[in-house]
């Protein structure tokens with residue numbers, strides 16, 4: 001807030017009226033500028049942006065109504081309060097003034113105290129309006145900022161959620177997500193009486209691999225295998241998860257036994273094709289996996305653990321039969 005005086009613009013064709021009013025308002029503490037025609041008034045109003053305009057109605061050239069109309073239609077001047085001053089007292093004229101956007105209307109001969117009171121009233125209203133506008137702008141900015149912060153938080157939460165469901169080493173789903181997904185798929189397959197299949201995939205002689213190549217190489221090997229399994233899956237609904245140390249598990253929704261065995265073979269081959277060197281392997285000279293496949297149409301007497309148990313038994317048999325194979 002500045003302490004500079006409010007600026008009043010008088011638009012009036014009669015010089016003597018302007019002089020008297022200017023003198024009085026100047027003594028009242030205002031800075032007064034004036035124009036002697038509507039055209040000049042519009043120009044001064046647009047460049048000086050006064051705080052309030054006192055506008056005569058009857059002038060040669062543009063009359064006051066048209067001047068007010070024009071000021072109200074200009075962005076820069078639309079909010080400056082305009083008080084009409086005229087000898088006209090007809091109600092229709094007053095209505096026309098307000099239609100043109102006048103803030104107020106004073107009839108001539110002017111009573112100075114009344115002019116002063118009305119000017120002060122309208123300046124006060126204008127100031128309050130400005131404060132409201134500023135507060136409103138601040139509020140809008142705050143709302144926008146808060147919305148942005150909320151969106152960022154949501155995004156961060158989603159990312160956190162995503163990370164909470166991913167295995168840190170291999171970037172496939174972790175056990176937590178698997179447990180949730182298998183429950184969900186189980187219920188859906190129970191409702192729809194469809195076949196749900198899973199595949200357990202365990203790296204052969206991996207302890208020995210770690211012992212030979214070191215734990216870091218073992219980690220890299222697990223990353224490659226996770227990728228290999230993921231790339232071997234072609235349905236977007238299939239999910240691979242890290243089930244435990246060097247064990248992965250695949251959920252195959254709506255997949256019958258033959259299909260699941262086929263996917264098992266594809267994974268088996270995909271890992272073979274990776275050809276991860278394993279010189280000391282008791283089996284081949286590259287890393288191999290054993291896979292146990294299980295399928296079921298869920299019923300209420302069983303639960304997902306039964307399905308995992310069946311796959312685990314198949315995997316055990318695959319190991320017992322010499323590893324590097326798929327068993328149903």
Ligand code: GH3
Pocket residue numbers: 169202203204205206207208210214215216217218219222244245246319323
């Ligand atoms: P099998 O053919 O019977 O599966 O033999 P195996 O050696 O693979 O089985 P075992 O369960 O005896 O050993 C699994 C090994 O996997 C033990 C552990 O050192 C290794 N392992 C488990 N998790 C990780 C891991 O995150 N990183 C690495 N590098 N090794 C892991």
Ligand code: MG
Pocket residue numbers: 013014056058
């Ligand atoms: Mg006049």
Ligand code: MG
Pocket residue numbers: 012013014056057058059060
């Ligand atoms: Mg006049």
Ligand code: MG
Pocket residue numbers: 202203246247
């Ligand atoms: Mg194992």
Ligand code: MG
Pocket residue numbers: 202203204205206207246
């Ligand atoms: Mg193993």
